[in-house]
Amino acid sequence: MTLSETSVRAVPPEPETADWSGPAMAAPALPDPLLRISGVSLEYRTPARVVRATHRINLDVYEADRFVLLGPSGCGKSTLLKAVAGFIPPVEGDITLDGVPVRGPGPDRIVVFQEFDQLPPWKTVLQNVTFPLRASRRLGRREAAERARQVIDTVGLTPFADSYPHQLSGGMKQRVAIARALAMQPRVLLMDEPFAALDALTRRRMQEELLALWEEVRFTLLFVTHSIEEALVVGNRVALLSPHPGRVRSEINSHAFDLTSLGSRDFQAAALRLHERLFEADGSAA
Numbered sequence: 001m002t003l004s005e006t007s008v009r010a011v012p013p014e015p016e017t018a019d020w021s022g023p024a025m026a027a028p029a030l031p032d033p034l035l036r037i038s039g040v041s042l043e044y045r046t047p048a049r050v051v052r053a054t055h056r057i058n059l060d061v062y063e064a065d066r067f068v069l070l071g072p073s074g075c076g077k078s079t080l081l082k083a084v085a086g087f088i089p090p091v092e093g094d095i096t097l098d099g100v101p102v103r104g105p106g107p108d109r110i111v112v113f114q115e116f117d118q119l120p121p122w123k124t125v126l127q128n129v130t131f132p133l134r135a136s137r138r139l140g141r142r143e144a145a146e147r148a149r150q151v152i153d154t155v156g157l158t159p160f161a162d163s164y165p166h167q168l169s170g171g172m173k174q175r176v177a178i179a180r181a182l183a184m185q186p187r188v189l190l191m192d193e194p195f196a197a198l199d200a201l202t203r204r205r206m207q208e209e210l211l212a213l214w215e216e217v218r219f220t221l222l223f224v225t226h227s228i229e230e231a232l233v234v235g236n237r238v239a240l241l242s243p244h245p246g247r248v249r250s251e252i253n254s255h256a257f258d259l260t261s262l263g264s265r266d267f268q269a270a271a272l273r274l275h276e277r278l279f280e281a282d283g284s285a286a
C-alpha cells in the first residue's frame, strides 16, 4: 500500500500513521466518532469541466478533538470543510454527525469566519452573542440573553459584556466570535485558515487564545491550515492531505505539542517529517 492509498481511521494508528506523542501505550476502547467522513469524493462541475477536489477521504473525528486538515494549496481542505458544513454534497461517500447523515447546513456545525472583525461593530459583546440565538428563533429574549451571558462568562469576557468590538483586542474578538458559535451549542466548530492573514505575533496570540479556550470548553474543532507549525500547535490530530485531488496521505497524533513546544527538538523533528511527507511522492510544493 502506498502512502497516498492509506485509509485513516484514528487510533490505533495504521502502520503509516506517525505518533509523536511519546511512548506507545495500549489503545483504549474508542467511542463512536462524532463526525465520520467515509470515502468522500467532492467535485465542482462547471460547464467546461469537472474538477475533483477530494478523492475518497476517510476520517473520524471524536468528541473534543482538535482535528486539523493540513495540505498544500488546492488540495481540497476548504471544500471538505464546506462539505462537513453541509454546503457541498459528496459525489461519493458519506458524512455523518452522531451517526446521522449530513444533508445540508445546520446549527450543529458552525463555521467561525476568518474575519473576526465581521462582528457587527454597533452591537455590544452581549448583543453580538445573543443575536444568532434570537435570529434563529432558538430561544426567547430572556433565555437567549441568559445563555449568552453564560457563554460570555465561559470565555472570560463578562467584564466586557457591554463593550463594543472596537474596544477589544484581536484575541478577545476571536473569543466573542467563538462565543457566538458556542452559544448555538454546535457539535463541531469549523475554522478555515482563520489566522492566515495575520502577522506572526498576532497569529501566535490567536492560537494561544484558541487553545486556552479549548482547555476551558473542550469543544470539537475541525481546523484547516496549510501551515505545518500551526497544525502541530493547534491540533491534537492532524490529517495530511496530498495535492489535488486531496487524498488522506497520513495522519498523526500531535497532542504532545503546544506553543511551548515550538523550539523543541521533538517539535522540529515532527515538523520536518510532515514537511518531507508533504513534498514526497510527487515533489509538489506545500
Ligand SMILES: Nc1ncnc2c1ncn2[C@@H]1O[C@H](COP(=O)(O)OP(=O)(O)OP(=O)(O)O)[C@@H](O)[C@H]1O
Pocket: 044, 045, 046, 051, 052, 053, 071, 072, 073, 074, 075, 076, 077, 078, 079, 080, 226, 244
Ligand atoms: N467554485 C469552484 N469551482 C470550480 N473549482 C473549484 C471551486 N472552488 C475550488 N475549486 C477547485 O477545487 C480544488 C480544491 O480547492 P480548495 O479551495 O478546497 O483547496 P484548499 O486546499 O482549501 O486550497 P487553499 O489552501 O489554497 O485555500 C482546487 O483545484 C480548486 O481550484
